[in-house]
Amino acid sequence: MSIDVKGLVHVYHPGTPLETKALDGVSFKAEKGSWVAVVGHTGSGKSTLAQHLNGLLLPTEGSVSVDGIEVRQGEGSLRKVRQKVGLVFQYPEQQLFEETVFKEVSFGPRNWGIPADTLKDRVEEALGLVGIGSDLYEANPFRLSGGQKRRVAIASVLSSGPDYLVLDEPTAGLDSPGRRQLLDLLSNLKALGRGIIHITHDMELALGLADMILVLDEGRSSLWGRPDIILGELIERDVRGLVIPDMVRFAGRLRDLGFEVPLTWEPPVLAEAIYRSQGR
Amino acid sequence: MTENCLVRFSGVSYTYPEAAAPAIADIDLKIASGEWIAVLGCNGSGKSTLAKHLNALLIPTQGDCFVNEFNTRGEDGKRSARRAVSMVFQNPENQIIAAVVEEDVAFGPENLGLSPEEIRARVSWALDVSGLGKMARKPVYALSGGQKQRLAVAGAIAQKPPCLVMDEATTMLDPRGRQDLMEVLSTLHSGGMTLVSITHRLEEILRCDRCIVLSGGRISWNGTPRELFLLGEELAMWGLEVPGMVKVWRELVQKGLLEAKIPPLMGEMVEALCR
């Protein structure tokens, strides 16, 4: 079970003077129960890619398939795919519109025609996952704190029961406690067997959390692999379109200077290695 | 009272209309001219409320706030504060008024009623400092997010204020945008401008002279960034997270491999380790 993206090309406004190629031959695979990070700058095509994963945009060339269902117009493919793949936009709290938290979170399942008797369970389960208690079910979503709003917005996507969750920069604008809480939630969802596709510009975050990393640069995939492989690449050579985390650059410099430093993104491990290397 | 004190808060509290508790309480603070100070704290700690007092967008409900020794409560004080302190806010989209880069930068100086020659000189200076010198006639929609935020900085400094407040101004930028913006701030600081960075990202305070931590609307701590990084439990309590590089630095300092006076910057650390 996986999302398979093969040779994906997307051209905006084809055949007009405004024609632009936003994605140019991107391929990768996101398995259920794994965490894939898509890393790149603003304008690298990250958000365009995200919108292909649930059929909001359709490929100009290449293909996207979800658990074997090809994403394309017709035969109800789009509705099936959208139900399987939940998409959480950047600043998702801006999409809230209902009078109560409970109604907000039941918007998705009602659209998908989930029967009333299971609806309540769905909503409660989703809100439980994001850590919103029953005391807030009848609260006005606009009166919640920033972090709570974001978690309600994510619950409103989870309540449709997606197998995959695509999140565009989900930690943007959150402070550290809010960020920690959100990342714990995503780890938890992964442990429950959901596939996480995490779109971010934060390489340090990706290295620490993802099972696989895709680096996008101007619409092309410039790297695809496990974090340790990616880390090695980052230390060995300049990767276009990336700001290399300070710690990685630091480790690289020390290696050049003859320190025996392992490939790591754990600060204590790096410090320990420097200590031992220096002692000798 | 020292002579070069630009901003002075004396027992400042502010309660928003209809709010039960004050957003900030009993703030005593002095900002010296030419200083780069960071105001840290998690969401809801009151740091943006504090920032809005610096140029009289908010007037204390208790206590007094002085800019250049004028109390911001009076009309004179308000005008003086507006001219002495410029602000850059979180979302660049929401502070750009004109559709063409140089026309937006001119907005502030135009409000001051300056002569066309003076406005043009300031606009071109502000654009150069912000690294947008070549984009003067570009439409705003052609700029990236990072460039838009630097445009907001240009618009703020074109009023030639002694002090610039960055109110969570890096939140919406990507790493490259942040890097470019930090460069601009360093240039301004070395040119003698007083800077106030409101943030919860400790990555951004490495070059600051001093930082204060707000928690629950009160000042909980005051010191240099390096002293802050060496704290333990407290950081988590205030909702602040130390960046990876600083964690390495802290471990090395605690292991006695680095002196605490070496800043947690890559170049300096590598040099010290090789000695």
Next chain:
Amino acid sequence: MRFLNNMTLGQYVPVESLVHHLDPRCKIVGVLFCLVGVFMVKGPLGFLMWGLLFLLLVSASRVPARLVLSTVRPVWILVAFTAVIHLFFTRGEPLFSWGIVEITREGAVMAARMGLRLVLLVMYAGLLTLTTSPTELADGLESLFSPFRRFGFPAHELAMMMTIALRFIPTLLNETERIMKAQIARGAELERGGPLRRLRAFIPVLVPLFVIVFQRADDLATAMEARNYTGGEGRSRMHPLKWSVRDTTALLFSVIFSFAAVFLDGRALLP
């Protein structure tokens, strides 16, 4: 890529040209005369004259022709609709009939006339916004309306509102698209059912949009206040409006051309 997404048709293109450098007041009044003139011509000669003048202006403005053409795109449907209505519903001498559908000579003429008129109107107005920045446009309008200030007419405030509106149209279009997509991703079906159902289906888009607009307005007001804005009083300009001989010439030309086009067009149509 962002650049193109954010670009709305008909937005200011900052290049250096004779047309760009004209005083905005000259351009606004000149275009008004042209618009009236376009509305008053009926025959091929009139339209030909307006068409040729337009080509001349476009080449003098140095705005890429494709951008000028693209100003018509948003109103294309309206143009087609108007033309079709006139084509089928004008009574007169039948040219062609098929069942109950009948096309008359008068209908064909009216359709062509209305279509051309609308296209020219939009393109002339578009050329104004393509060559005049919103700030200049606002300054121009403020100055033109300033004589009415003594009757309490808020010239500056209206001009400032217009600048801000023009500045935020592309941003709000982007926001709308983003929210629509977010709700579609949650299973919303925005384009099914009758008008009432569709209206209801748009509530999930409209409510967030209102919230965003109010938030933006609030932020923008704060930012303007922080930048020492206190209204029109005491404001100066980086580029003060300067009326030159060039502007007088251009305005005179447009007035004379309008009269000439209407007059010659009328004469050519005489039996």
